[in-house]
Every structure is written in C-alpha cells, then in structure tokens.
Amino acid sequence: MAVFNINKREIECKIVYYGPGRGGKTTNLEYIFKAYKKQVKGEMVSIDTEGDRTLFFDFLPMDLGKIKGCDVRVQLFTVPGQVQYSSTRKLVLKGVDGVVFVADSMEVRREKNMLSLKDLQQNLKEYNLSIFKIPLVLQYNKRDLADEGIPIMPVEQMERDLNRQLKVPSFEASAINGKGVGQTLQACLRLTLQYLQKQLKWAN
Amino acid sequence: MKDRVVLSGDLEFLNLGELIQLIGSTGSSGVLRLISRFVDSPGLIYFHEGNPIDASNGPDRGLEVLYSFFGWKEGEFEFSTESFNVKRTIKKSRMQIILEGLKRLDDGQIDIKAGIGFDTVPNGPGAKKRKVPVIKGPMIDYMDVVAEEDFYEGQTIVAQGRHGTWMWVVLEGIVDICKEVGDELVPILKVGPGSFIGSMAAFAQQDEVRSATAIAAERVQLGVLDRQRLTHEYASLSSDFRNILLSLDKRLKQVTHQAAMLRLNHKLPREKLFDGKTPIIREGDTRTQLFSIKRGNAFIVKQMAGGDLLMCKLEKYDCVGTIPFVNIGHEPHSAAVFGTSDLQLKELDPDRVSEEYDRLSGTLRNMVDNCATFIGATTAVLSALHKKRMKK
Numbered sequence: 001m002a003v004f005n006i007n008k009r010e011i012e013c014k015i016v017y018y019g020p021g022r023g024g025k026t027t028n029l030e031y032i033f034k035a036y037k038k039q040v041k042g043e044m045v046s047i048d049t050e051g052d053r054t055l056f057f058d059f060l061p062m063d064l065g066k067i068k069g070c071d072v073r074v075q076l077f078t079v080p081g082q083v084q085y086s087s088t089r090k091l092v093l094k095g096v097d098g099v100v101f102v103a104d105s106m107e108v109r110r111e112k113n114m115l116s117l118k119d120l121q122q123n124l125k126e127y128n129l130s131i132f133k134i135p136l137v138l139q140y141n142k143r144d145l146a147d148e149g150i151p152i153m154p155v156e157q158m159e160r161d162l163n164r165q166l167k168v169p170s171f172e173a174s175a176i177n178g179k180g181v182g183q184t185l186q187a188c189l190r191l192t193l194q195y196l197q198k199q200l201k202w203a204n
Numbered sequence: 205m206k207d208r209v210v211l212s213g214d215l216e217f218l219n220l221g222e223l224i225q226l227i228g229s230t231g232s233s234g235v236l237r238l239i240s241r242f243v244d245s246p247g248l249i250y251f252h253e254g255n256p257i258d259a260s261n262g263p264d265r266g267l268e269v270l271y272s273f274f275g276w277k278e279g280e281f282e283f284s285t286e287s288f289n290v291k292r293t294i295k296k297s298r299m300q301i302i303l304e305g306l307k308r309l310d311d312g313q314i315d316i317k318a319g320i321g322f323d324t325v326p327n328g329p330g331a332k333k334r335k336v337p338v339i340k341g342p343m344i345d346y347m348d349v350v351a352e353e354d355f356y357e358g359q360t361i362v363a364q365g366r367h368g369t370w371m372w373v374v375l376e377g378i379v380d381i382c383k384e385v386g387d388e389l390v391p392i393l394k395v396g397p398g399s400f401i402g403s404m405a406a407f408a409q410q411d412e413v414r415s416a417t418a419i420a421a422e423r424v425q426l427g428v429l430d431r432q433r434l435t436h437e438y439a440s441l442s443s444d445f446r447n448i449l450l451s452l453d454k455r456l457k458q459v460t461h462q463a464a465m466l467r468l469n470h471k472l473p474r475e476k477l478f479d480g481k482t483p484i485i486r487e488g489d490t491r492t493q494l495f496s497i498k499r500g501n502a503f504i505v506k507q508m509a510g511g512d513l514l515m516c517k518l519e520k521y522d523c524v525g526t527i528p529f530v531n532i533g534h535e536p537h538s539a540a541v542f543g544t545s546d547l548q549l550k551e552l553d554p555d556r557v558s559e560e561y562d563r564l565s566g567t568l569r570n571m572v573d574n575c576a577t578f579i580g581a582t583t584a585v586l587s588a589l590h591k592k593r594m595k596k
Contacts, residue, residue, distance in 0.1 A: 003229060012229060045300040047307050054307070056299050080307075087274075087306040091221045 002097055002196055004070070011070045013196065015188055016092055017078045018120050019102035020112040021052045024141040025078040027175040028102060029055045032076065032185060035178060038062075041073070049080040054088060061189050067197060074189065081116065093123055098135040098192030100184055102175075103162055105142045105152040110161065117162055135191035137169045138162060139184045144174035210234070211283040220274055221302045223281060228254040228298045234286055240279035241342040242317035242398070247273045250290050256301060257292040266293045267301070274305035277318040319577040339581055341398025341574045344373055345566040348434065349427035355420040361401060364417045369410070371402030371431055373567075377424030382417045383464035390464040393581055394421065400574050401426070404453045407438035408446070415457045429567065437568055444552055445560045447496060451522040452575050455504070455532065458516045459582045466589040472514060484543045485525060489536035492526040494554050500547035506539045506587060510594030515539060515583065528554040529561040530576035533583045 002013040017025040033044050041058040059074045066072070079092045101120065103113040121131040140158050153161075155172060163170055169187050173180025211226075215238065218226070223236065231254040238247035245262040249270060259270035294301070308314050319339065352375065355361055362368060364384045374397050381393045381401075395401075406412040438446065465472060485491075487507055502524050504516040515534065518524060524541050535541050561569065 005229060007231070043297060043300075045297060045303060047300070047303045049307055050311075054303055056303060085307065085310045087221070087310050088303060091225075091302065091306055094222070 003095075009070045010073050011067055011196070012073045012075065013097040013192060014075045014077065014092075014095060015098040015100065015185075015192060016096045017076070017100045017102055018116070019081075020104055020109060020116040021081045023102050023104035023109065023113075023116075024139075024173075024175040025102045026053050026055050028100070028139070028141075028173075028181050028184070029057070029076055029078055031175055031178045031181045032059070033057055035182070049082065049085055049088070051082055052078075052080050054078055054080050054085075054092075067193065068200065072193065074192075081119075089123065094127055096124075096127075096129070096134070097196065098188045099124075100137055100139060100188050101162075102139045102141050103158060105140050105158065106145060107151040107153055110153060113158075114161055132166065135188060135195045136166065137171065137184055137188045137191065138166070139171050139173050139175075139180065141173045141175050141180075143172045144176065144179070208286070209282050209284045211281075213281060215240075215276060215279045215281055218281070220276070220281075221306055223283075224249075224256065224298050224302055227251055227283060230254065232283070232285065234284050235288060237282045237284070238273055238276055238279055239282070240276045240317050242278070242340070243276070244343055247276065249273070250288055252292075255298050256294050258290045258294055267296065270294065270301060271305050271308055272314060274309045275314040275316045275318075277316060279317075319573070319580075337581065338378055338394045338396040339399050339574070339577055340396045341373070341400065341577075342570050343566075344375065344398055344427065345570070346427070348430045348565070348567040349373065349375075350430045351428040353426045353428060355424045355426065357420055357422050359420045361418040361420060361424075361426070362414045362416075364414050366414050367411055368414055369402070369406040369412050369431065371400060371406065371429040371434070372426040373429060373570075374399045374401065375425040375427045378421040379424055380419045380421045381460075382419060383460055384417055385464050385468055385470070388468060389417065390467050392416070392460055392463055392467075392585065393578065395578075398570070398574070399578075400429075400571050402429075403457070404438075404449050404571060404575060406431075407435050408450060416460060434565075434568060434571075437565055442556075442560060444496060445557060447521045448523050448527065448557065449572060449575075451518065452527075452530075452532070452572070452579065454518070454522060455516050455534070456575055456579045456582065459579060459586050462513075462515060463582055463586040463589060466586065466593065469593075472590075481542055483540040484547070484549075485535050485541040487536070487538065487540040491536065492528070492554065494523060494525040494527060494552045494557065495549035496552055497522050497524065498548040498550050500544040502544075502547060503542045504534055504539050505542055506583075506590075508587070508590060508594065511590075513587065513590045515586065523552070524549070526554070527576075528558045530573060531580065532576045533580035538583075 002011050004011055017028055019025050033040055039060050039062055041060055045056040047054040055078045057076055059076050061072060061074060077092045079089055101117060124131050140155060146152050171180050171184045173184060175181050233252050236249040247261045249256050250258045256270060261269050374395060376397060378394050378396050380391050381395060383390045383392055401418050462472060497518060497520050502518045503514060506513040506515055526536060
C-alpha cells in the first residue's frame with residue numbers, strides 16, 4: 001500500500017528484501033547503497049539483529065518516470081529472519097509493495113531457501129497479501145562460489161524448487177561483486193510501479 | 205502555533221513505530237502524548253518537521269526514554285500541533301529509532317507496560333533463565349492497601365480448597381497460580397506486580413473456598429487489600445453489574461479448571477456436543493449485545509478443527525455477549541455461544557453497564573481488568589493445549 005504525500009507530490013512505496021539468513025540480502029542493499037549513491041536519499045540505517053542485520057534506506061529511482069505527476073520514493077528494507085523479531089517484521093512487511101526474494105545458491109542451503117519462501121508466504125498472508133499477487137522477483141545469489149569449488153545448485157533446480165508455481169522473473173547474481181544486483185532491483189521496481197499504476201487506474 | 209489535537213487513538217491499533225512513521229511522512233511538528241494505565245505520568249515525544257528531537261517521561265528525558273515507549277503496548281495517543289521549547293537531545297533518524305526500538309522490544313530489553321508482559325524468571329534451580337509470560341496489573345492504588353506481607357520462594361500464599369476471604373495485590377515478585385487435580389499441582393499462570401490474588405466472588409459471600417493455589421515463585425511482597433471498603437463498594441453496585449462481575453469470576457474458574465484437566469491429559473467431556481446445532485451467537489459475530497441469562501444454560505464454545513472446545517457452562521444470572529468494558533477473548537470474536545432449548549435471555553443496556561464501570565474505584569476497576577486478563581491468558585493456554593491434543 002503506497003502512501004501519497006500530497007504536499008510533497010510524492011508517492012512512497014516499500015520494497016523488502018526477504019530470504020534465508022546469510023543469503024545475501026544485506027549484501028544486495030549495501031551494494032545498491034554504494035553503487036547508486038546519487039539515487040540514495042539520506043543515511044543507511046543498520047541495526048544488528050541476532051544472526052542478521054536489518055538495513056533500511058530511501059531510494060529515488062531515476063529512469064522510471066512519474067506516477068500521476070508524482071515523484072516516486074522507495075523505501076528499501078531487509079527483514080530479519082529470526083522468529084523472535086516479530087515486531088520488526090510486522091513493521092517492515094505491513095504495507096509492502098514489492099518483494100525481492102534472495103535465495104542462496106549453495107547446495108547446503110536448499111532447504112533453508114524453501115522454508116524461507118514458505119515463511120514469506122505465511123507472513124504476507126497475515127497482512128492479507130498473496131505471494132501470487134504481490135510484485136515479486138527471485139534472485140539466485142552467490143553464483144560466484146562455483147569458481148571457488150563450492151557446490152552450488154544449477155539454476156534449473158532452483159527454478160524447480162522455488163519458482164515452479166510462482167513463475168516470476170528470476171535473476172542470477174553474485175551480490176558480493178555487484179553482479180545481477182541492479183538488474184534484480186530494476187525488475188522489482190518495474191513490476192511494483194506497474195502494479196501501482198494498475199491499482200490507480202482501477203481506483204479511478 | 206495553537207495547541208490542537210490533530211490525531212488521537214488507541215496504541216493497540218496504531219503502534220508507536222507506525223505513529224512515528226506517519227508523523228514523519230507528513231513532516232509535522234508538535235507533541236505526541238502517550239497515556240498508559242500502567243505508568244503514572246504520560247510519555248511525551250517532541251517532533252520537529254517529522255523527526256523526534258526529544259522525549260520525556262516524568263523527570264527522565266532523551267533517547268532511552270523514547271525507546272522505553274516501545275513497550276507501551278496498550279494505551280492511548282494524542283498528537284497535537286503546538287509550539288514547545290525543548291533542546292534537541294535526539295539526533296538519530298526516525299527509521300533508525302523505530303528499527304532499534306522494535307529490535308530492543310523483540311530482544312526483551314524493554315519493559316512491557318501492558319496486561320501481559322514478559323519477564324525473565326528462574327525456571328528451577330540451576331536452570332537457564334527463560335522468558336515466560338507474566339500477567340501484570342495496572343498501577344496500584346495504595347489507598348486500598350492496608351498492610352504488606354512478605355513470602356519466600358516456594359511458600360504457599362493460598363491453598364486450593366481452604367477457606368478464606370483475604371485479598372492481595374502483588375507489589376513485588378512473581379506468583380505461580382496452580383490448580384490441584386487429585387494429587388497433582390498443575391501450574392496455570394504466572395502473575396506479577398499489579399495482579400490480584402483472591403476472587404471477586406468473596407465480595408458476595410462471607411465465606412469463600414479457594415479455587416486455586418498461589419505459590420510465591422520468588423521473594424514476593426503482597427499488599428493486603430481493604431476488603432471491607434471494597435465489599436462496601438461492591439454492595440453499592442447495581443445487581444446486573446454485580447452479576448457481570450461474578451460471572452467473569454465464574455468464567456475464570458471454569459477455564460482454569462479446563463486448562464488444568466487438559467494439561468494432565470484428562471479428557472474434556474462433550475466435545476462433539478454442538479455439531480450441527482445453531483449457535484445463538486456465532487463466532488466472529490459483529491453484534492455487540494450483552495445478555496443476562498434468565499433461564500436455562502449457555503455454553504461458551506471455541507470451534508476448532510478436529511473438535512469443539514467447551515470452555516464454560518453458564519447458568520441463571522450469568523452474562524453472555526459483548527461485555528463493553530473488557531476483552532476476555534471469548535464471544536463474539538473468538539468463541540460461539542450455544543444454548544439449551546429452554547434458554548431465556550434478558551438484554552442489558554451496554555451504556556449503563558459502561559457508565560457503572562467508569563464510576564468504579566481504581567482498585568475495583570483494576571481487579572475487573574485483571575480478572576479479564578487472567579481469563580484471556582488462561583483461555584489462550586487452554587486453546588493451545590486443545591489444539592496440541594487435536595493434532596495427536
């Protein structure tokens with residue numbers, strides 16, 4: 001649920017990076033923060049939560065145009081995976097407009113990915129959102145680990161595991177050196193804005 | 205700028221994190237006032253152009269005070285656009301404050317000011333400390349405390365089945381409320397400061413048999429209540445209102461009993477009794493009527509997959525429906541009401557009942573609220589036990 005700020009002629013929407021712990025959500029956001037400095041507004045907020053960090057900053061996508069003459073401001077968040085952080089998760093997921101699911105390509109994380117995706121579905125449901133309707137993209141992260149001889153899953157397998165029913169855009173990435181990070185974000189932004197525009201037309 | 209309240213409401217509906225976001229995104233300046241029954245002075249947060257710059261609670265000020273407000277889960281808020289003269293003590297961005305505040309809340313670093321808080325309590329000698337829910341009451345009115353009594357860890361305060369009409373309010377420490385079934389002592393709830401020990405039914409009669417056992421879980425200080433003053437106040441209430449209080453007390457005793465039975469793996473009777481019958485109040489019903497039973501019996505039933513859970517059996521003079529001033533987690537939101545074929549009800553006026561509640565003394569009102577919280581918490585325990593059993 002995007003928020004209109006009539007005074008500032010601005011639409012504020014929220015994109016959340018979700019995924020198993022240590023899968024690369026924060027690495028994605030850290031890379032965006034550094035590489036797209038000009039489009040970042042304000043400081044990055046970083047909170048140490050157990051097992052993971054929670055990040056937040058404001059992002060002004062340049063080349064996506066305006067919606068009904070309003071600028072678009074995107075809040076980018078990561079959400080802590082641990083069950084105990086329910087208050088944070090609630091605040092972050094409430095009114096989310098788009099989701100990037102960062103999956104870990106390492107073979108040993110296969111089950112963690114699937115559990116986390118299921119968890120996402122469950123959490124969205126609590127806010128009356130459907131994982132099949134919300135703008136969502138998948139990212140298969142840590143592809144670079146293959147070069148170091150660490151066993152990773154083939155993309156086809158990850159597609160079967162995670163994207164068989166969802167059928168959403170998916171991207172290979174290695175967030176640590178920035179590969180695929182921009183592409184993933186752009187795709188999610190595009191989907192999110194299309195979705196918002198569709199909702200606005202319907203409202204008219 | 206003139207003093208004017210531009211936004212007000214309930215913290216359970218809009219929590220502090222959401223409020224700070226809302227005030228932030230509108231870029232407003234003014235004062236956010238938080239009012240909690242569990243704290244004696246209001247909490248204030250000063251905003252300049254959407255950003256919190258200072259916070260105060262009584263004599264304390266600053267960022268740490270603002271973080272402590274994240275624990276005020278129940279209460280009211282009021283935002284007014286007004287001018288103020290405070291020094292900026294908070295420099296963090298609002299999202300940093302929100303995320304840090306919620307993290308501390310989830311990590312258990314913030315004291316929760318609400319009916320049910322979480323405390324670290326010793327779990328047996330040498331065992332690791334763990335968080336368990338502890339029911340706390342609102343601010344204690346010391347006007348009604350006539351003496352103080354200390355109990356040591358493990359000491360029994362009241363024993364089930366014994367006679368007694370004394371009532372206490374917990375001043376310090378945690379008390380285990382247990383139910384004795386046969387030879388077994390079944391722990392049901394942990395209650396902390398502000399909670400009451402002793403039932404409201406004692407107001408109605410000279411002699412009362414204790415329905416549960418209370419044991420000090422650690423060193424506990426209790427305040428003995430002025431029973432004479434309270435009994436006098438109780439006697440001055442309308443008979444409808446007195447019946448509501450007694451009926452709440454009855455529900456508490458029944459859900460406690462059911463929870464103890466389930467905890468010991470005893471079967472609860474008549475679980476399938478209500479299949480196919482039409483309830484007089486459906487679960488999830490949005491009507492807000494309150495009734496008193498004139499004849500017959502009413503059954504409070506939670507309908508769950510795998511088998512209905514009978515929580516209470518009520519009779520003449522008991523009340524069913526929406527009690528306007530407390531939430532006990534029963535009908536109409538979370539349970540249904542079934543009736544015997546001879547059931548007759550009389551509708552009560554919710555406004556009159558609410559007015560009478562508002563006129564109660566602080567202590568009696570706290571007792572009623574505390575009883576409702578006990579019912580809600582025990583019902584949650586009961587439902588969870590039932591669900592677990594149905595899974596088996």
